[in-house]
Amino acid sequence: MHTKTFSELFPLFNTADAETLEWLLSVAVEHEYPEARAVLMEDAWGNAVYFVVSGWVKVRRLVGDDVVTLAILGKGDFFGEMAILDESPRSTDVIALSNVKLLSVSAQRFIQTLFKDPQLHHRMLQLMVRRLRQINQRLQRRQQPPAVKLANTLVSLGENYGHVTQNGIEIFNIPYKDLANVTDISIDETAKIMEKLDSRGWLKIEPAREIIHLINFKQLTHLARGV
Numbered sequence: 450m451h452t453k454t455f456s457e458l459f460p461l462f463n464t465a466d467a468e469t470l471e472w473l474l475s476v477a478v479e480h481e482y483p484e485a486r487a488v489l490m491e492d493a494w495g496n497a498v499y500f501v502v503s504g505w506v507k508v509r510r511l512v513g514d515d516v517v518t519l520a521i522l523g524k525g526d527f528f529g530e531m532a533i534l535d536e537s538p539r540s541t542d543v544i545a546l547s548n549v550k551l552l553s554v555s556a557q558r559f560i561q562t563l564f565k566d567p568q569l570h571h572r573m574l575q576l577m578v579r580r581l582r583q584i585n586q587r588l589q590r591r592q593q594p595p596a597v598k599l600a601n602t603l604v605s606l607g608e609n610y611g612h613v614t615q616n617g618i619e620i621f622n623i624p625y626k627d628l629a630n631v632t633d634i635s636i637d638e639t640a641k642i643m644e645k646l647d648s649r650g651w652l653k654i655e656p657a658r659e660i661i662h663l664i665n666f667k668q669l670t671h672l673a674r675g676v
Contacts, residue, residue: 450474450502452467452470452471452474455470455473455474456470458502458524458525459500459525459527460525460572460576461500461527461569461572461573461576462569462572463572464568464569464571464572465566465568465569465572466566466568469562469565469566469569472562473554473558473562476554476555476558477500477552477553477554478497478552478553478554479550479551479552480499480550480551480552480553481548481549481550481551482545482548482549482551483545483548484545484546484547484548485544485545486544486545487542487543487544487545488506488543488544488545488549488551489528489529489541489542489543496555496556497529497553497554497555497556497559498527498528498529498530498553498554498556498559499527499528499529499543499551499552499553500526500527500551500552500553500554501522501523501524501525501526501527501528501549501550501551502524502550502551502552503524503549503550504523504524504545504546504547504548504549504550505521505522505523505545505546505547505549505610505621505623506521506522506523506528506543506544506545506546506549507520507521507522507543507544507546507627508520508521508522508528508541508542508543509541509542509543509544509630510541510542511542516542517630518626518627518630518631519541519630519631520631521546521606521623521627521631522610523606523609523610523620523621524610525609525610526609526610528543529543529553530559530573530577546621546623546624546627547621547659583605587633590633591633593675595632595634595635595638595639595642596642596645596672597672597673597675598632598633598634599628599632599634599638599639599642599643600669600670600672600673601632601673602628602631602632603620603652603661603663603669603673604663604666604669604670604673606620606623607620607663607666607669611663614662616653616662616664617652617662617663617664617665617666618662618663618666619660619661619662619663620660620661620663621659621660621661622654622655622656622658622659622660622661623661625639625640625643628643646669649665649668650664650665651663651664651665651668651669652664652665652669
């Protein structure tokens, strides 16, 4: 992968200098995982940061006897940085939702890079603050109607990881249980709302290709804003 492609794919690196990008690519390790394969397991010590080149993964946690999905990540995002920065065991699992390609950079080399490149260090802080803000917004939406909350999830996935086509924005056909978990609504509510959005022509699910077409993204965005 060329440095230009690398920086365009991963927003984390769009302010890093060329020397930093070349060095990171030289030490990065490629990984491929099939659907449903565990990429990282809870309580494993953080030894690398992982970057999603293609595909989708879910971050989950064991809560009592149930496994709850906390986040869904796609191409251009990264994970594993928290366990590195606070030098503690991971508190979550990461599972491949689809076939996924990753790049990993060891903890030691990634931390060295952060110290060497102030721009990258600053960008890392910006993205971590953005994640905290998103968590805060999610908590603020707890009292909103289920349809508004689910629309927020779909719009966020489309904006962050979607692929623009003639049929709208394409995202992975995420299982309803995972959609329900990250939206903080029930699976039944998720199924009913998705069916209603489909009947309105705002989205279309294509199971054979494992794709959800967000056809009327404008209306979904209005719904997400409670308009």
